[in-house]
Amino acid sequence: MANDGWSDGICPAEPGLPKLLLLSLTRVGVVDPPEYTYREYDHRGTLRCDVMIFVGKSTLYPDIVSWSISTTGFRLPDTYHKAARKALRRLRVVYRHHLQRTPMGFFPPTGGRGRSWIDRMRNLGREEEELEDTISHLSIYLTGLDQLYREQATQLKHQIRRAEGAEQALIVQQKRAIEAEAQIERSRVFTQTLWDAFVEERGRRRAAGLLDGEPEETHWDKSTQTEDETLEQCLPPKKRRIQIEDESS
Helix, strand or coil, rough: CCCCCEEEECCCCCCHHHHHHHHHHCCCCCCCCCEEEEEEEEEECCCEEEEEEEEECCCCCCCCEEEEEEEEEHHHHHHHHHHHHHHHHHHHHCCCCCCCCCHHHHHHCCCCHHHHHHHHHCCCCCCHHHHHHHHHHHHHHHHHHHHHHHHHHHHHHHHHHHHHHHHHHHHHHHHHHHHHHHHHHHHHHHHHHHHHHEEEEEEHHHHHHCCCCCCCCCCHHHHHCHHHHHHHHHHHHCCCCCCCCCCCC
16 A cells, blocks of 8 residues: 555456457567556546556666656546546657567557558568458447547546536535525624614613603693683683682682
């Protein structure tokens, strides 16, 4: 077990591209099996995997130094096959002069189906015309798969970026909603505080007015007054009749 979640081991000869990689390395004199290291992790709710493959030196061509490749996928099984495919393309470039007249020489190059690669297929010996057609069609088929893979990978990256953008926008909207709710709650608390203070102040003033001897409001009862008294109360004070009480002797 490596540090930081990395695990390592010897590349297994799984059917398909991994086994082809091991056989091709043996052909060029790499006797030590390649090693690999990987880690799986969660990225925004999606399982991702990083894989690195390390290839040693060749006993047949000691002038070629060791090399490695790295790639990223979603699960270890798929990512390992993707890494083996990338290692085969790298092998095709590193040993291009040594593999030119072998079937590996027709493996799709790193840069896609280039002009030199097409010319090399066309210049095969005519004594192997049937083999030429088979390898040519197989190489073109593999190149078509490469092109399809690149298109799908580009589309997938675009969709991932859109999903990440939508996730970020959702997080921003959620933060804004939380802030709006908090602002509404603060406004409600502030309004309630003002109302409580108003009620308290009104009660305090009412209590203070009663303690100072302020008369309570009274309502006039029409049934206890005559019509003349009612009209007199409507006149200004100067025009009201002056009542002189008889002094009793």
